Amino acid sequence: MEQVEILVVGGGPAGMMASLSAVQSGANVTLLEREVKLGGQLIKQTHKFFGSYKEYAGVRGIEIAEKLTSLLKEQEDKGKISILTEAELVVFYHDQTLGYTYKGALRTLKTQKMIFTTGASERMxxxxxxxxxxxxxxxxxxxxxxxxxxxxxxxxxxxxxxxxxxxxxxxxxxxxxxxxxxxxxxxxxxxxxxxxxxxxxxxxxxxxxxxxxxxxxxxxxxxxxxxxxxxxxxxxxxxxxxxxxxxxxLAVGLNPLGELLEQRGIKFCYIPELGGFVPWHDENLRTSHPDVYVAGDLAGIEEATTAMLQGELAGLVVAGELGYGNLEEQNKIGLVYQRLKEFRTGPKSEKTREGQLKLIDG
Amino acid sequence: MDNQSRKISLQLKSSGVPSKSDLKPFLPSTHRKRKGAYALIECFEEIPCDPCFSACPFKAVKEFENLNDIPVIDFDKCTGCGLCVPECPGLAIFLINENRKDGKATITIPYEFLPLPEKDELVWALNRKGEIEGEAKVVEVKTYPKKSNTTVVTLLIPKEQILTTRHFRRKDQHE
CATH class of the missing domain: 3.50.50.60 (FAD/NAD(P)-binding domain)
Known part of the structure; x- marks a missing residue:
């Protein structure tokens, strides 16, 4: 069976950034994306993004998707990442074995760490x-x-x-x-x-x-x-x-998509401010399963900039856990924390802040 | 000017149309208006966004202490270059010039619709609710490839409309 170091499930803004930061720290990553193209919701975001000019503010979502995809392709050419599109995770067994469909066929792999960035679904x-x-x-x-x-x-x-x-x-x-x-x-x-x-x-x-x-x-x-x-x-x-x-x-909210994690027995909390049932996680985005991390809308409904920051954070933390990353990369963790925190200081992030407090209480 | 302590009007919160009290803190002095074009940043709410700061080559937008700060412009430093207009992701910055010999004013509006209008074309000037205010003449159309291909359109309008005209509509063929 195929053995991988880090499996990233979902190639949206959180998953792409998680893959990139983990690979840049020196780890090997396998990225699964259900759709034909990487980018998740970014591939339809024709508007310019808010956020900081230090990141992607003023850039259209579709352009961010292209930019991140080309950065990932560079790493793919170097053999640091395996990108599988039209690949959908379907089973999560009790050891670290996972099953996914790839262009119609069922495949399995075994992984050391996982970052789930499966996003959300729209409410009816x-x-x-x-x-x-x-x-x-x-x-x-x-x-x-x-x-x-x-x-x-x-x-x-x-x-x-x-x-x-x-x-x-x-x-x-x-x-x-x-x-x-x-x-x-x-x-x-x-x-x-x-x-x-x-x-x-x-x-x-x-x-x-x-x-x-x-x-x-x-x-x-x-x-x-x-x-x-x-x-x-x-x-x-x-x-x-x-x-x-x-x-x-209907634009009446989103629900985090975490069925596979729920079936696997990972702890979920009901936190309306974060979109309903969300996988419990600590400030490093680690769930109740020591090898499973979450980022993006799955970790709580927010928006693409914070999804990218969370992804970056999860990638750095997980690579660090596996012994990768020099001092510079480990220092980056603190910087990403700060950026996330600053982004969420405004009145529009009140719900997220309340939800985060509830998460701490479990 | 203390933008951070201002209250947003109920009208703006419930309808998306700012009131005079929302606009007032963002306006330059009469003295500055007479000196030529200036940028009007109509960003009333604390949101995590700061590219107007980095867009200004003259540092006229005060550096943000926090990403969620409301932008503050120093009108003594603003040269009216208009580079912030295509940069703003919220399409909330307008360039106004009411210092013209013909007694009229121009407003430069970010415009993300196709087909683009042509220079000298007559269009319908629209107010903040999308109502027609009258005709306006297009005096310039400029696309910025380096600013995510945002186009800005400059309209010639009566001076009385500088705080009301915020969009325009091209006329149908039979109009």
Whole structure:
């Protein structure tokens, strides 16, 4: 059976950075990615990233994916990393043996350490008519639109004014679609206000303290009914408003994707601030299993910049555990900590900070 | 100017449209306005983002103590070069010049839509809610390949619109 030092599961921003930092410390890495291309969600992020100019601020997500992919390919040419795309992890046995499918065939490998960066899945929202064709998750629309060049409709209602809802609305406008409104149950816009201002000046209304009541249509979505909610999020009868749309896009949050770790008996905690059930981990991103680390949205829903920093941190720590890395690389761990901490000091990271405190309590 | 202690208006938090009180701390003095073009950074909220600092060749954007600081501009150092406009990931920086002989003003807006307008084209100037304010003439279109291919468009507008015009729409063929 194939023996590897570090297995990284998931080639998104966290997994790519984890692989890079581990390899740069001197370790050998095998990276599994389910999709055809590396990059995870970055490959559809056509907007410029926030964060620090010292990292990737001002650069579009798609460009970051290209940059990280080419850095990984350089390491692949040197034989330091084995990159398997269209490879999906399916089994995690009780020794360190794992099974994955690679282009349709089942393969196994044995590894010393693992970094899981499997990301998250989009949440559904219960309402009558949500099973009609034309109800999509916002991230799915973003993939269809920005990766596959397909617009699933002409007129959209966005549900959720977090960053995903606001950004996908803007990108729909860029693609020539009409966004007839953004509905948000909270009384305040959840995403960055600069993103909100961008769609407002293109005439898209944002209905805060509103929710979707139901979707109507014969064979597919033809209209959405929205309704105002009170401060307990209860619909206020008589405030219904009908909006003619053919797509309802749901941007109502994400859930960490960690089923394989759960099945393996790794400890999970329910922390709503981090997106629900998350694998418990310490500040070095180590889970209750001494050889399993997590980073990115799997470790708690946040965003791509912190996913990259967490990935970098996990890669450095794991390589260090295996005896790799000189003093410089070990010093880097402290620097990455500081950057992560500083990133999370603002009011927009309040939830993450609360979630992190709960994690410490286990 | 103490940007950090300011409160964001309820209007901005709930609708995405800033109020006059949100804008006021970001505006230069009348004296500075008369001296020529200046950058207006409409970044009201503490978010983890600092590339406006490194974008300015004249160090007019104060160095951030914390990544989440709200940007502060020193208008004595701002030369109106406009290099920060295509840099801002939030598309929240505008360049304004109200010191023109014709009594009008120009505003430079980051624009991420295709097809791009042409120089001298007449477009609809839009306010912060996307409502048409009137016609505006495109005086310059510039794309920055090194700044993630961001394009900025400069519009000629009436002086009264410098705080309201924030976007534009190309006219349909039959308009």
């Amino acid at each position: 929202l219960p309402f009558p008519g949500n099973d009609l064709p034309g109800v999509y998750a916002a991230g799915a629309i973003q993939t269809l639109m920005n990766v596959n060049g397909v617009l699933p409709g002409e007129k959209y209602l966005m549900v959720g004014a977090g960053n995903i809802g606001l950004i996908v609305s803007y990108q729909l406008l860029q693609a020539g679609a009409k966004v007839l409104g953004v509905v948000e149950a909270m009384p305040r816009i959840g995403g960055y206000l600069v993103h909100a201002s961008k769609i407002r000046r293109m005439g898209v209304p944002i209905y805060t303290s509103h929710t979707i009541l139901e979707a109507h249509g014969k064979d597919r979505v033809e209209e959405a009914v929205i309704i105002a909610v009170d401060n307990k999020y209860k619909p206020i009868p008589g405030t219904e408003k009908v909006i003619k749309v053919d797509v309802i896009s």
